Amino acid sequence: MARLFHRLDCPCCDPVVASRREVIRAGLRGLAALTAMTIPARAQAIAAGTPRSLRIHRVQTGASFAGVYWRDGRYDRDALRQLDVVFGDPSMNETTPMDPRLFDVLFTVANELDADESYEVISGYRAPETNAARARQSRRVSRVSLHMSGMAADVRLPGQQSMGIARKAADMQIGGVGLYRRDGFVHLDCGPARRW
Known part of the structure; x- marks a missing residue:
């Protein structure tokens, strides 16, 4: 015989469960509000629409970029193309479209550190062949590295300790x-928040 469900047989309709869900929702709303208050002011400036600029120097090639890459609510395509070249894989003489969110990470970290120096880029985009060769040389190189997707960079900031950069970015x-x-460098990427 088929059983007819009463409203209270459904856990979603149970007033105790519904009450817990409301408490959890309220807690999440409060956490979101608290998080918004604790995000550093310069990080909030990204959302506010202020122009974003970077100073980059590629260690292996000497290529550099200094300028605005985002303004008036959009990324500057010419600046992004220049950055793609600077972040390219010098061992394969290959570039890829870098994820512009990586530049936002670099911009935000430099601003939070009040750093005026150019980032020194040790590694940006890595062709799969380059990444595989590095992974064979060191266990510390991921075989599925975000470098291959144009989402990561290994960098230094002259005048800043690598520990201080990592701590600020992780926070x-x-x-x-x-x-x-x-x-003497820090890996920064625009993937999920994590640290190692």
Whole structure:
């Protein structure tokens, strides 16, 4: 015989469960409000629409970029193409369209550190062949690295300790952060917030 469900047989309709859900929703709304208050002012400026600029120097090639890459609510295509070249894989002489969110991560971190120096880029885009060769040389190189997707960079900021850069970026939770203290650089990416 088929059983007829009463409203209270459904856990979603149970007043106790419904009450808990409201408490959880209220808590999440409060957490979102608290998070918005704790995001550093300069990180909030990204959402506010202020122009974003970077100073980049590629260690291996000497290529550089200094300028605005985002203004008036949009990315500057010419600036992005220039950045693609600077972040390209020098060992394969290959470029890829970099994810512009990576530039936003770099911009935000530099601003939070009040850094005026150019980022020194040790590694930007990596062709799959380059990444595979590095992964064979070191266990620290991921075989599925975001470098191959144009979403990551290994960088230094002259005048800033790598530990300080990593700590600031990790506190902001705007992407992945890897500290390579012995090598003197920090991995920053625009993937999910995580650290190593």
